[in-house]
Amino acid sequence: MSKRRVTVIDIARAAGVSKSTVSLVLQGSSLVNDGTRAKVSAVMRELGYVYNRGAANLRQSASKSKIIGVVVNDLTNGFFAELAVGVDMVVQSAGFVQFLSNTSESLDRQREVIASMREHGISGLIMSPARGTEAADLKPLVGAGIPVVVAVRNVSGAKASSVVSDNREGISAGVKHLASLGHRRIAFVGGFSDTAVFDERLAGYQDAVEACGLALDQELIVSGPPSRAGGAEAVPRVLSIAGAPTAAVCFNDAVAFGVCDGLRARGLEPARDFAVVGFDDVIEAKTAVPALTTISVDPQGMGRRAAQLLLKQINAGKAEPEAIVSSVRLVVRESCGRPVHDTIGRKEA
Amino acid sequence: MSKRRVTVIDIARAAGVSKSTVSLVLQGSSLVNDGTRAKVSAVMRELGYVYNRGAANLRQSASKSKIIGVVVNDLTNGFFAELAVGVDMVVQSAGFVQFLSNTSESLDRQREVIASMREHGISGLIMSPARGTEAADLKPLVGAGIPVVVAVRNVSGAKASSVVSDNREGISAGVKHLASLGHRRIAFVGGFSDTAVFDERLAGYQDAVEACGLALDQELIVSGPPSRAGGAEAVPRVLSIAGAPTAAVCFNDAVAFGVCDGLRARGLEPARDFAVVGFDDVIEAKTAVPALTTISVDPQGMGRRAAQLLLKQINAGKAEPEAIVSSVRLVVRESCGRPVHDTIGRKEA
DNA sequence: TGACTTAATTGGAACGTTCCAATTATTGTC
DNA sequence: GACAATAATTGGAACGTTCCAATTAAGTCA
Structure with a gap:
């Protein structure tokens, strides 16, 4: 040996x-x-x-272990992969290593990996929680004084720091943009109502629909898996709504890419025949065809911010919860199409 | 605190x-x-x-640290994310945790993260090497008796185990399939000639071109970044080749998706106007439009095999190098289009 | 009850490093 | 050379756990 x-x-x-x-x-x-x-x-x-860091860790405090735990809910979604890459950059530069675990949205697995990480003496934890995560899941960590930063999805009641995007404002901006292009029937596609992110993004949708004087129609809210496949599967449902929508804001970019796939599968052209807006601005949003109009979150930037916040707390030796709401930005590319003019409106009539 | x-x-x-x-x-x-x-x-x-695993590790052998190092070259490429997820599944079930680091193809970063992982006493390492990695980079690990499994890209001369796909056979099968559909001008798109994977896939392309009695034309080999963006950028170059190709096998699925994007950006329809074959069969290959014809590697399966091989070597307490060539499978979906019939050939003339 | 065997528990030292008070070495001044 | 101050080095114990030989406890038999 x-x-x-x-x-x-x-x-x-x-x-x-x-x-x-x-x-x-x-x-x-x-x-x-x-x-x-x-x-x-x-x-x-x-x-x-x-x-031998294990030996040194025996004599030094936990903040000196130089290990950060990172728990993500779906590493196969490019957004979370980019988030992890952003964390890794900052963490590596600070001489730490990251334990990265993927929970595939399983609460049991999340508990197991966190327990395992604690045995190894992590200095802190960054997590994008699995669906259904509650404050009680974070309590032992917080109680033990291990700094925790929750990213992307909030866990209400947890006395932990968080870095989330301004979901409400972001979707609202997307809807308002579609309305300004003349769309009167705008769908909200993808996601499930069991996360704070969904609630916030839906609230932003409702805000903007009202602000633009459009009718708020529950039929236009089409849930589904927040993945590319989920977006594709939602298209037939979206198109069969009475008074069919001409546009959609999507729960995230993956859903938006899937909606474009689903439209093409029915001989429709994204942008020209149906306007699409995403949320995230992942790397591929720019090169997709049509290039995706989306709300820019910058997942790598978000990961970097989460890591910086965590390192700050580790170095301060005090875990005072801090919330960062990362501002978002509408990035207009091609998928939202052109303005729906009156002349075109007449043709339709 | x-x-x-x-x-x-x-x-x-x-x-x-x-x-x-x-x-x-x-x-x-x-x-x-x-x-x-x-x-x-x-x-x-x-x-x-x-x-306290650190304390226990002091008294037990390194194989008992329960930490696996995993180093990937590009986590934002869905293939490697899925590879890591496959590793994670097996590793977690065995009670290990994984240190995952992303090198973004940087040799310096790769060296840093490996050194850092060694300080923490990893039981073994799975790596998908950064471009330019040499056997000398693995020598200290192998010398210290730390089991290493190289995945995806081989490092010749390294006395380490490996899990790679049958690149040569896979691309060969893709080219032969396109030839069987009647294509006579088949391009090879994407990748750079500084990795073993590229060499093998290109060799498979050349094998099949000869086996099908087609002319081997260097112009049909179009290098570029092995990413979706790289695929899109290659399209204008591909289409401007004298005696323009009607089909392409792509270095990987990301390049294939990009080629489809690039075709659409020029008003062409993948499958109908130009046949496309990928390599990997990532999750999104099935739901893309058109659904991608590709060589199925099953990255998660590959990750699982790499992890199983590493665990076997850790448990055996002996690092006898073992090479697994993961067989691949042609999966025919839509992107390769239909046969190019004689009647159509006449129309073109 | 004593002798023997098996089951269960224990005390001490080891693992590799850090930390702190004690010790030693060096330098400068008179 | 003697003394004081500063620089540099050191020895021992601590950290949390494991391991192994030693010890103790329990059960059986004559």
Whole structure:
């Protein structure tokens, strides 16, 4: 099996100093003479010394473990993959490593992975909660003083920090844009009503429908899995609504891509025949055809912000909850189509 | 900050037994009387005991750390996200956690994250190498007896196990299928010639072109970033080739989706106007419009196999290199279009 | 009751590193 | 050379858990 590990005792012996001096060198302490430091460092390189963080963690506080737990609900959705990439960038630069686990929306799995992460002594946790997560799920962590940042989906009642996008404003902006293009029947497609994100985005839809003086019709709200496949499956239902909608704001970009797929499967052209707006602005929104009009959240930026907030709390040694509502921005590309003019309206009549 | 950690000493005191008995209970040892076990377990629950793996790791061998390192080159590519999800499933079920790091194809970052993972005492490593990775990069790990499984991209000369798809056979099957549909000018789109995967897939393309008695034309090989955006950007180049191709096998599914995007941007219809074949069979291949004809690799399955192989080597305490070439399968959907008949050929003339 | 066997529990040292008070070495001044 | 101050190094114990030999407890038989 493995060669015996090289330890600080081995380094001390080879360098002719004490183990305490080796430890001081490892800590970058100014108490060590430069010549001694150079000698010890050279020996470490020669002997291929690999630091043992587990041993160091025994003596130091949990904030020094240099491990961040990251729990996401669906890594196969590009949004969450990008979120994790954003977290990873910041976390790596700070000399931490991330334990990343994917829960595939399972509460049981979420509990298991969090428990496992705690055994390994994580310094903090960033999580995009599985559907149905409650404040009680976070209580043991918070009680143990482990900083937690909840991202994307809020968990009400949890005394944890959060980074969420301005869902309400974002969808509202999307609906208002479609209305300004002349659309009077605007659907809201995708998502399930068991998350705060859904509630907020739906509220934004309702706000904007009222603000634009449009009729609020429950039939125009079409739930479904928040995935590309879910978006495609929703299209037949959307098109069969009495007084068929001419446009939709979608729960997220994945649903929007799926709606475009579903339209094409029925010989319709997204943008030209039906206006589509997404939410997220994932990497592929720009290069899709038609290029997706969407609400820009910047998932990688969001991940970076969540990581920065967590590191701040770890370094402060105090977990005072802080909420960041990440502003969003309407990005108009092609999928929303052109204005619906009066002349075209006459043709239809 | 945090409450003082509950230790085995605390449990022992509260249960009226020795710390060694608590340890035996933690290890599930049969040497403990059932009544004693029940009492100790109850006290652990009451006091909210959280195991300290770092401390245990000090006394046990590295294979017992229960941490697997997973390094991927591009987490925003759905293929690698699915690979990681497959690894995670197997690893979690075995009671391990995964350290997942994304290198974004950077060798420097790859070295940093591997070094960091070693400090934490990983039991083994699964990596999809960044472009340009060499056997020397894996040598310290292999030398230290840490099992390594290389996935997707091989690293020649590394004495590590590997799980790769049968790239050559797969692309060959795709080309042969297009040829059987009557295509005589078949392009190979996407990827860069600095990875083993590219070489193998290109070799498969050349094999099949020869086997079908078609002319091997270097112009039909169009390199570019192996992403969706890269695929879209390649389309103008593909279409401007003298004796324009009527079909393409793509380096991977992301490139294939991009080629479809690029065709539509020029008013052409994938399948009808130009036949497209991908490689990977990611989740979205089935629901894309047109549904993608592709070579099925099953990235999640591949991740699972890599994890199983690594766990086997960890448990065997011996890192004998083993190579698994994952067979691939042509999945015919819509994007390859229909046969190019003689009657149509005449129309063109 | 004592001897023997098996079951159950225990105490001490080990693991690799850090930290802190104690010790030693070096430098500067008189 | 003696003394004081500062720089540098050190030894021992701590951290939480495991492991193993030693010890104790329980059961059976003569």
